[in-house]
Amino acid sequence: MKKVLLQLDTDEHPSPFDAIVAHDAGVDVLLSHGGVKPDDVHGLVQDAFFTRGVDDLKTMAVWVGGKRVSAGEEVFGKVQKAFFGPFRVSVMLDSNGCNTTAATTIARIAKARSLAGDRAVVLGLGAVGLRSATLLRDEGCEVTAVAIPPDLFGDDRPYRKPSGVGAAEELGLDVREPADRGALESVLDGAQLVLCSGPAGVQVLRGDFWTRHPTLELLADYNAAEPLGLEGTKATDDLASHDGKLVLGALAIGGPKMKVHKACVRRMFEANDQVLDTDAVYAIAKELV
Amino acid sequence: MKKVLLQLDTDEHPSPFDAIVAHDAGVDVLLSHGGVKPDDVHGLVQDAFFTRGVDDLKTMAVWVGGKRVSAGEEVFGKVQKAFFGPFRVSVMLDSNGCNTTAATTIARIAKARSLAGDRAVVLGLGAVGLRSATLLRDEGCEVTAVAIPPDLFGDDRPYRKPSGVGAAEELGLDVREPADRGALESVLDGAQLVLCSGPAGVQVLRGDFWTRHPTLELLADYNAAEPLGLEGTKATDDLASHDGKLVLGALAIGGPKMKVHKACVRRMFEANDQVLDTDAVYAIAKELV
Amino acid sequence: MKKVLLQLDTDEHPSPFDAIVAHDAGVDVLLSHGGVKPDDVHGLVQDAFFTRGVDDLKTMAVWVGGKRVSAGEEVFGKVQKAFFGPFRVSVMLDSNGCNTTAATTIARIAKARSLAGDRAVVLGLGAVGLRSATLLRDEGCEVTAVAIPPDLFGDDRPYRKPSGVGAAEELGLDVREPADRGALESVLDGAQLVLCSGPAGVQVLRGDFWTRHPTLELLADYNAAEPLGLEGTKATDDLASHDGKLVLGALAIGGPKMKVHKACVRRMFEANDQVLDTDAVYAIAKELV
Numbered sequence: 001m002k003k004v005l006l007q008l009d010t011d012e013h014p015s016p017f018d019a020i021v022a023h024d025a026g027v028d029v030l031l032s033h034g035g036v037k038p039d040d041v042h043g044l045v046q047d048a049f050f051t052r053g054v055d056d057l058k059t060m061a062v063w064v065g066g067k068r069v070s071a072g073e074e075v076f077g078k079v080q081k082a083f084f085g086p087f088r089v090s091v092m093l094d095s096n097g098c099n100t101t102a103a104t105t106i107a108r109i110a111k112a113r114s115l116a117g118d119r120a121v122v123l124g125l126g127a128v129g130l131r132s133a134t135l136l137r138d139e140g141c142e143v144t145a146v147a148i149p150p151d152l153f154g155d156d157r158p159y160r161k162p163s164g165v166g167a168a169e170e171l172g173l174d175v176r177e178p179a180d181r182g183a184l185e186s187v188l189d190g191a192q193l194v195l196c197s198g199p200a201g202v203q204v205l206r207g208d209f210w211t212r213h214p215t216l217e218l219l220a221d222y223n224a225a226e227p228l229g230l231e232g233t234k235a236t237d238d239l240a241s242h243d244g245k246l247v248l249g250a251l252a253i254g255g256p257k258m259k260v261h262k263a264c265v266r267r268m269f270e271a272n273d274q275v276l277d278t279d280a281v282y283a284i285a286k287e288l289v
Numbered sequence: 290m291k292k293v294l295l296q297l298d299t300d301e302h303p304s305p306f307d308a309i310v311a312h313d314a315g316v317d318v319l320l321s322h323g324g325v326k327p328d329d330v331h332g333l334v335q336d337a338f339f340t341r342g343v344d345d346l347k348t349m350a351v352w353v354g355g356k357r358v359s360a361g362e363e364v365f366g367k368v369q370k371a372f373f374g375p376f377r378v379s380v381m382l383d384s385n386g387c388n389t390t391a392a393t394t395i396a397r398i399a400k401a402r403s404l405a406g407d408r409a410v411v412l413g414l415g416a417v418g419l420r421s422a423t424l425l426r427d428e429g430c431e432v433t434a435v436a437i438p439p440d441l442f443g444d445d446r447p448y449r450k451p452s453g454v455g456a457a458e459e460l461g462l463d464v465r466e467p468a469d470r471g472a473l474e475s476v477l478d479g480a481q482l483v484l485c486s487g488p489a490g491v492q493v494l495r496g497d498f499w500t501r502h503p504t505l506e507l508l509a510d511y512n513a514a515e516p517l518g519l520e521g522t523k524a525t526d527d528l529a530s531h532d533g534k535l536v537l538g539a540l541a542i543g544g545p546k547m548k549v550h551k552a553c554v555r556r557m558f559e560a561n562d563q564v565l566d567t568d569a570v571y572a573i574a575k576e577l578v
Numbered sequence: 579m580k581k582v583l584l585q586l587d588t589d590e591h592p593s594p595f596d597a598i599v600a601h602d603a604g605v606d607v608l609l610s611h612g613g614v615k616p617d618d619v620h621g622l623v624q625d626a627f628f629t630r631g632v633d634d635l636k637t638m639a640v641w642v643g644g645k646r647v648s649a650g651e652e653v654f655g656k657v658q659k660a661f662f663g664p665f666r667v668s669v670m671l672d673s674n675g676c677n678t679t680a681a682t683t684i685a686r687i688a689k690a691r692s693l694a695g696d697r698a699v700v701l702g703l704g705a706v707g708l709r710s711a712t713l714l715r716d717e718g719c720e721v722t723a724v725a726i727p728p729d730l731f732g733d734d735r736p737y738r739k740p741s742g743v744g745a746a747e748e749l750g751l752d753v754r755e756p757a758d759r760g761a762l763e764s765v766l767d768g769a770q771l772v773l774c775s776g777p778a779g780v781q782v783l784r785g786d787f788w789t790r791h792p793t794l795e796l797l798a799d800y801n802a803a804e805p806l807g808l809e810g811t812k813a814t815d816d817l818a819s820h821d822g823k824l825v826l827g828a829l830a831i832g833g834p835k836m837k838v839h840k841a842c843v844r845r846m847f848e849a850n851d852q853v854l855d856t857d858a859v860y861a862i863a864k865e866l867v
Contacts, residue, residue: 004309013611013618016626020582020638023607024629029312031321032609033302040302048305051313051547060309258629293598318601320610322591329591337594340602340836349598 010066025265041078057272069127090268092276102131107285116140120193125164129197196229207232224250299355314554330367346561358416379557381565391420396574405429409482414453418486485518496521513539580606588644603843619656635850647705668846670854680709685863694718698771703742707775774807785810802828
């Protein structure tokens with residue numbers, strides 16, 4: 001019986017990335033739907049699983065993607081509401097690559113060092129940043145999540161008010177909104193770990209600040225586009241040492257992230273009850289990275 | 290040469306059900322188009338069959354689906370208008386599963402008992418009900434088609450004026466519009482057979498009425514959602530006896546309907562001139578059920 | 579590793595023709611996107627090629643299609659702008675079949691006779707006509723491109739002002755806008771070659787004119803719908819002789835065009851840097867026709 005993946009994407013055009021990786025991971029039939037709205041989900045999901053007997057439901061799964069993570073989260077919830085009785089299929093959320101990226105990065109860091117007791121600072125309150133923050137907290141870090149202040153934005157990249165403050169507070173994170181670069185730098189006092197997840201093209205930490213920082217030991221950066229979040233680093237830095245501090249760049253995560261992504265797709269077809277949210281993807285990432 | 294199915298669906302999102310069953314039935318390449326309007330059809334169909342030589346046209350077929358049966362019927366007509374000379378391909382209409390559901394159900398009943406001379410009443414004037422009514426008439430029944438009166442609708446399910454009266458009259462059916470439940474029940478006087486095809490969630494016949502009915506012998510119900518159309522039955526009843534009367538529930542039809550659906554898809558690829566409308570699907574259902 | 583083709587189509591419904599031929603030509607995974615706008619392209623293309631390592635980029639290609647050639651040209655340009663560093667994939671433009679049709683036709687003519695020094699007249703300034711005109715010029719013809727005058731249009735086919743005059747001038751072609759049929763016929767004085775690429779259903783040259791013409795030797799017609807562009811010919815004429823003149827009809831091009839189309843798709847997967855525009859498709863057509 002063919003392995004069918006229902007791709008529900010909240011963007012007009014369903015992501016070619018997600019589609020291609022699904023095929024590479026062994027999906028036989030991919031049904032790609034773009035512009036999916038929450039009200040579409042119930043019908044699409046039931047329409048799909050009604051083609052299968054109860055014993056064959058693991059030959060089918062649902063993938064939720066698209067650029068906007070909050071829209072994806074809503075669709076992800078609706079998918080699970082379409083299940084009833086024994087009728088359920090595995091489902092994964094990875095809008096904008098949020099879960100695979102955060103999980104792979106933190107798993108990579110957790111393999112490189114013990115995290116329990118560390119003070120970790122996440123700079124930037126986007127979906128990937130917040131997912132990373134909760135994973136670090138679960139690993140025993142004391143985590144602070146920080147909004148990027150206006151003076152870090154350049155002319156090319158106008159300031160956007162951070163939209164993630166409320167979401168970060170709901171997650172129970174210690175949230176800070178520093179007024180300027182100086183205030184942001186003070187938040188790093190005593191931190192061993194920093195994660196830059198600011199907007200693409202915004203340099204978050206200057207080289208002469210972070211290379212001389214007295215307590216920082218490991219820095220990661222989710223930005224792959226110049227200028228990088230960490231001045232003086234390369235996106236390909238794979239725990240490379242800079243003045244004794246380890247740096248993990250965005251492109252060094254690409255290979256393991258792809259491995260995790262494919263493994264998640266395959267995992268969905270091993271049983272019909274997998275719900276691959278941040279935590280479940282992280283568990284898979286820790287096995288693989 | 291690959292077997293290509295062009296799925297023309299009148300809904301925004303082409304049906305995953307139809308897509309998956311097509312793959313399960315051996316289609317190699319499925320081209321799914323959603324939001325198809327009648328004016329799109331000529332170009333899409335010709336664009337497809339111009340890839341094939343006249344001798345290879347049976348490697349291609351057209352599937353018409355979507356929730357709205359009347360929209361599907363219009364598209365189905367346009368597909369056949371796109372043919373010219375030797376250029377034609379097989380085509381099937383099954384919007385909302387109308388043809389496979391009606392054909393499978395009536396074939397199942399026709400196998401269980403001789404229908405010629407029976408008085409049959411179809412309750413509900415939707416597309417599946419009307420298709421069932423004409424099939425019963427072709428089997429020799431005296432058929433009455435009945436609109437569901439307002440007092441059967443509950444608070445959860447507000448009354449909708451029946452839209453199928455005109456369509457039923459065009460089909461030459463004896464049509465009734467009873468004022469209330471009592472009037473509806475009187476229409477069943479002398480009937481051996483009743484088919485409930487009312488809206489989902491509307492209980493059409495009360496248990497103390499139908500179980501004590503002096504002439505009714507077999508009752509079928511297209512509703513799978515609670516409350517069922519026939520009080521006191523189960524959707525899985527597969528010609529189960531209730532007080533000496535046989536009941537066929539909606540879910541008992543699911544398996545054979547799927548078998549018919551797949552057989553129809555395969556049939557389209559045996560020749561390039563199959564037009565699988567209600568009658569043609571019924572002929573296939575009678576072979577299989 | 580699977581061969582992936584990203585079909586970017588500027589029409590609402592991506593062309594079934596292009597989709598089916600892609601599958602017939604050996605593509606494993608086709609990702610069809612309809613309604614593609616220039617601003618969508620950068621993201622879609624990068625999203626696709628980021629699934630591949632630099633060494634595997636030839637397992638992926640981009641196809642640009644749709645009815646409107648100018649829209650396709652814009653998308654074709656944007657695809658190439660999405661490339662950076664070693665990240666590039668092969669890409670082909672064939673909106674409305676323009677490149678495969680023009681290239682196959684001119685290659686067929688170039689095989690039948692030497693073209694250098696001929697006077698060639700292209701009647702009609704559509705995308706296929708203009709592409710044919712430049713290919714003829716590259717083969718050494720003296721080319722004149724001619725707009726279809728109003729009196730050739732019938733009641734069924736109302737006159738449309740030619741939109742290609744500017745485009746033809748930009749290509750450096752000798753462009754004429756004759757006032758009527760008589761003026762159009764005079765443009766053919768001394769021509770050996772004429773190509774009818776007027777709108778479908780417009781008869782461009784009358785039989786008693788072209789069959790008696792003193793210098794014409796070969797005539798081709800892109801119209802397949804009656805009335806044909808050349809009165810008294812058949813769409814299946816494959817360099818058939820009419821009163822000593824050779825005629826190439828639209829349907830005689832169908833077979834070799836399909837062969838060229840498939841060869842182009844396959845060529846894209848031989849390297850990651852093929853840019854299949856008119857000239858590149860012509861080079862392939864000359865090998866095959």
